Amino acid sequence: MTTTAVREQHANVTTYLPNEPADAVVFAACTEDVQTTVRICAAHGVPVIAWGAGTSLEGQVNAPRGGVCIDLSRMNRILAVNSADLDCVLEPGVTRKRLNEDLRDQGLFFPIDPGADATLGGMVSTRASGTNAVRYGTMKDNVLSLKVVTADGRLITTGTRARKSAAGYDLTRLFVGAEGTLGIVTEITLKLYGIPEAISSAVCPFPSITTACDAVIATIQSGIPVARIELLDEVQVKACNAYARLSLAETPTLFMEFHGTTAGVHEQAELFGAIAAEFGGGPSEFSVKPEERSRLWQARHDAYWAALLLRPGAKAVATDVCVPISRLADCVEATKADIVAMGLVAPIVGHVGDGNFHTVLMVDMDDAADLAKAKQFMARLVERALAMGGTATGEHGIGQGKMKYMAAEHGEGALDAMRAIKRALDPHNIMNPDKIFTL
Amino acid sequence: MTTTAVREQHANVTTYLPNEPADAVVFAACTEDVQTTVRICAAHGVPVIAWGAGTSLEGQVNAPRGGVCIDLSRMNRILAVNSADLDCVLEPGVTRKRLNEDLRDQGLFFPIDPGADATLGGMVSTRASGTNAVRYGTMKDNVLSLKVVTADGRLITTGTRARKSAAGYDLTRLFVGAEGTLGIVTEITLKLYGIPEAISSAVCPFPSITTACDAVIATIQSGIPVARIELLDEVQVKACNAYARLSLAETPTLFMEFHGTTAGVHEQAELFGAIAAEFGGGPSEFSVKPEERSRLWQARHDAYWAALLLRPGAKAVATDVCVPISRLADCVEATKADIVAMGLVAPIVGHVGDGNFHTVLMVDMDDAADLAKAKQFMARLVERALAMGGTATGEHGIGQGKMKYMAAEHGEGALDAMRAIKRALDPHNIMNPDKIFTL
Ligand SMILES: Cc1cc2nc3c(=O)[nH]c(=O)nc-3n(C[C@H](O)[C@H](O)[C@H](O)COP(=O)(O)OP(=O)(O)OC[C@H]3O[C@@H](n4cnc5c(N)ncnc54)[C@H](O)[C@@H]3O)c2cc1C
Ligand SMILES: Cc1cc2nc3c(=O)[nH]c(=O)nc-3n(C[C@H](O)[C@H](O)[C@H](O)COP(=O)(O)OP(=O)(O)OC[C@H]3O[C@@H](n4cnc5c(N)ncnc54)[C@H](O)[C@@H]3O)c2cc1C
Numbered sequence: 001m002t003t004t005a006v007r008e009q010h011a012n013v014t015t016y017l018p019n020e021p022a023d024a025v026v027f028a029a030c031t032e033d034v035q036t037t038v039r040i041c042a043a044h045g046v047p048v049i050a051w052g053a054g055t056s057l058e059g060q061v062n063a064p065r066g067g068v069c070i071d072l073s074r075m076n077r078i079l080a081v082n083s084a085d086l087d088c089v090l091e092p093g094v095t096r097k098r099l100n101e102d103l104r105d106q107g108l109f110f111p112i113d114p115g116a117d118a119t120l121g122g123m124v125s126t127r128a129s130g131t132n133a134v135r136y137g138t139m140k141d142n143v144l145s146l147k148v149v150t151a152d153g154r155l156i157t158t159g160t161r162a163r164k165s166a167a168g169y170d171l172t173r174l175f176v177g178a179e180g181t182l183g184i185v186t187e188i189t190l191k192l193y194g195i196p197e198a199i200s201s202a203v204c205p206f207p208s209i210t211t212a213c214d215a216v217i218a219t220i221q222s223g224i225p226v227a228r229i230e231l232l233d234e235v236q237v238k239a240c241n242a243y244a245r246l247s248l249a250e251t252p253t254l255f256m257e258f259h260g261t262t263a264g265v266h267e268q269a270e271l272f273g274a275i276a277a278e279f280g281g282g283p284s285e286f287s288v289k290p291e292e293r294s295r296l297w298q299a300r301h302d303a304y305w306a307a308l309l310l311r312p313g314a315k316a317v318a319t320d321v322c323v324p325i326s327r328l329a330d331c332v333e334a335t336k337a338d339i340v341a342m343g344l345v346a347p348i349v350g351h352v353g354d355g356n357f358h359t360v361l362m363v364d365m366d367d368a369a370d371l372a373k374a375k376q377f378m379a380r381l382v383e384r385a386l387a388m389g390g391t392a393t394g395e396h397g398i399g400q401g402k403m404k405y406m407a408a409e410h411g412e413g414a415l416d417a418m419r420a421i422k423r424a425l426d427p428h429n430i431m432n433p434d435k436i437f438t439l
Numbered sequence: 440m441t442t443t444a445v446r447e448q449h450a451n452v453t454t455y456l457p458n459e460p461a462d463a464v465v466f467a468a469c470t471e472d473v474q475t476t477v478r479i480c481a482a483h484g485v486p487v488i489a490w491g492a493g494t495s496l497e498g499q500v501n502a503p504r505g506g507v508c509i510d511l512s513r514m515n516r517i518l519a520v521n522s523a524d525l526d527c528v529l530e531p532g533v534t535r536k537r538l539n540e541d542l543r544d545q546g547l548f549f550p551i552d553p554g555a556d557a558t559l560g561g562m563v564s565t566r567a568s569g570t571n572a573v574r575y576g577t578m579k580d581n582v583l584s585l586k587v588v589t590a591d592g593r594l595i596t597t598g599t600r601a602r603k604s605a606a607g608y609d610l611t612r613l614f615v616g617a618e619g620t621l622g623i624v625t626e627i628t629l630k631l632y633g634i635p636e637a638i639s640s641a642v643c644p645f646p647s648i649t650t651a652c653d654a655v656i657a658t659i660q661s662g663i664p665v666a667r668i669e670l671l672d673e674v675q676v677k678a679c680n681a682y683a684r685l686s687l688a689e690t691p692t693l694f695m696e697f698h699g700t701t702a703g704v705h706e707q708a709e710l711f712g713a714i715a716a717e718f719g720g721g722p723s724e725f726s727v728k729p730e731e732r733s734r735l736w737q738a739r740h741d742a743y744w745a746a747l748l749l750r751p752g753a754k755a756v757a758t759d760v761c762v763p764i765s766r767l768a769d770c771v772e773a774t775k776a777d778i779v780a781m782g783l784v785a786p787i788v789g790h791v792g793d794g795n796f797h798t799v800l801m802v803d804m805d806d807a808a809d810l811a812k813a814k815q816f817m818a819r820l821v822e823r824a825l826a827m828g829g830t831a832t833g834e835h836g837i838g839q840g841k842m843k844y845m846a847a848e849h850g851e852g853a854l855d856a857m858r859a860i861k862r863a864l865d866p867h868n869i870m871n872p873d874k875i876f877t878l
Binding site: 084127133158160162164167169170173174193196264324326406418421425 | 659862
């Protein structure tokens, strides 16, 4: 397809970066479609940009050099669910919600949950995580094997269904997070988990960001296997109250979830309650009712949409960093101070068990000064995180938006190593060029 | 050093492969020593072989083309323990036992425990695991960042202390398991864990390998967060009884460990007991006493030495494979049948929660027919594991011994990708050449 509407819809739309459409969009129905397209593009030196659901936040699906976008959303079959092995095999266009709907009947689930209903192929490629990562890890930890079409059109397999292997280089982890710059994923084998016997959630208000963060550190250190531990600052709580008709106290708040046996989640919740109280938090409201829990987590997942209410007409620009957890309170507090000093509207939400947090900046895209201020804020945020021993992005990836920080984070040596790998696997630089770094 | 004794001591000694010493051994005291040595070797096209404790099992530290062995065991400082972040920074020559002795006072531990007292640098490089991997993962899951001297003598850093990152290619995971073929690790940042409030262990006999494996599958599926679940076949139990003066029933047996709160481990042990009984296992003997637990796990860790008693004068040749857990019983049973049919002495022990098991073949190295039979057995074992969707090695790595299976496991395409990465990062092929694959 080459209509403008389709091409533009397949280029970045979720951030401040300009839309840079590919020249054509191919809807792949099977692996051979991908191989054929890649081979044709390789023969002509034309860029190939993989596309899942287009929910990435750093301009990952833009086509700055034009080329062909391969839309993988129609490759959406679940090929096998092996319940004895707790794994499944699927095509990259399956979305996380579809997968979990399909698995529910078998008492299984896949935990990684970016706020959007992303495809698994996109999630593999951005090394996505979400609210459950503190317990279940990120995509890096939950992919057993991939089938990948490389830049020459060959199909390779990066692993087996064995849970672990020491047989050579870890190609799986190399393609996880590569943002489509090394190849196109056409099949994914994922780890699954049994739906826990019992799940309980808690909402716990705190007097300040620092006390909330200190409670998080103490909780993680104490070894409580929290499944989710999310921070919402008072601005985000206010937005969620309005959007989801909740009536939470408008103060920094932790949303928690505990997974385990009935006795186990009860014990976890009690231990957490005691820790929270030590830091002046509480009272916690606990719930084991599925409806209440979904309402709560839906509100958390809708944080982005809720934020839009805070400044009607503005666009939400989400950005994320991740720091060692001991620096989390410092980093969030300094970031909030910056938001206030710069007069920005920007709620903070975070997967704080991992030291990862987001700000959602409400930007008036027609106001150049406003946009400039937002960019300045984001640059300072990344510099702050790096200075604290953190990373420019915990989960959204680099795309175009964060390329400028790669050298500062990794150093020229490591960046050169990445470039060498890119050249080795994609010598003509056709796979999603000018993302992560330029050559 | 260039004395024959030192050179031979630094070449492989743990398996059937011949000893192929390097031309010289350099004892590095600091990163600069490593850089200087690598630069000199690079200038002269001389191979560089890193050496930690020399306990690898597939000829990883042999020097088939000669060259310089860099012994890292003197780089053994623990540089930082960040208890709030549950991480630490250390030099590669620190051994796992030293690390845990140092951490104990702070209530922390590092879970990965290959049977030998390996160095962390060696463990990183073989992607080692051990008895705790079912709960805590392997080295792949527990390294946050590395400093690596690459083939041109540059020092690069592969990550930060942040718990997760989506910033570019996962260089950390590329060096983990690379067996020193891409660079030499000179600093390691590891995840740590709090020593659990309560630990309990159990020993549970089963009527057969199949029933024991079925109990393992059911345990994992039920979501019991077992910390360790080890299978010993009746041959190994017999050897352990003799070596460690235990009096276990000589039948397939599971050694278990549970970590958690006092109530939690009690619940886990009860749930496991019920599952075991369903499959005809038991009675389980539980213990929470530290001395009893250590005695048990020491016996498990000494399985290799115990096996030597089974055939005095023979050498123990350890080999490992890993299969999807649903195929574990089949794979172990077929392997046992092969042992019997071939008249071999070869106990089986396994980290079965991951589908990983070992056979320890007792081989008379002076008897060519005996050695040939052992090699034939090992080839059939790997073929069997691959045919069941598994891997040629779950944790020992490829070295020289398993190079021949790389194409069968990965396919030529993936193997070519590995070779391309090797050439990109080590264009003159000086880093531990002719390991994992030949160029
Ligand atoms: C409201 C909202 C909330 C979000 N919350 C989170 C969050 O909590 N955590 C988080 O991690 N992310 C979050 N995200 C970001 C986004 O959802 C993730 O980055 C997601 O992984 C992108 O998946 P996708 O299918 O939309 O991929 P796309 O945007 O289509 O593509 C992303 C990248 O992957 C590549 N790609 C896609 N498919 C393939 C394939 N099959 N093979 C190779 N490369 C491919 C593309 O070329 C591109 O570089 C959020 C986004 C929104 C809009
Ligand atoms: C009795 C016994 C039981 C064992 N049980 C297990 C087990 O349960 N699980 C398991 O995983 N393994 C096991 N092993 C194997 C062995 O202990 C592991 O492979 C271990 O990781 C090797 O560490 P090492 O320090 O001895 O490394 P070495 O043998 O010295 O080196 C191993 C490889 O790593 C490279 N290397 C070493 N240091 C560095 C560095 N700093 N930078 C780059 N490359 C480096 C070497 O070049 C070589 O290729 C066992 C071995 C024995 C003898």
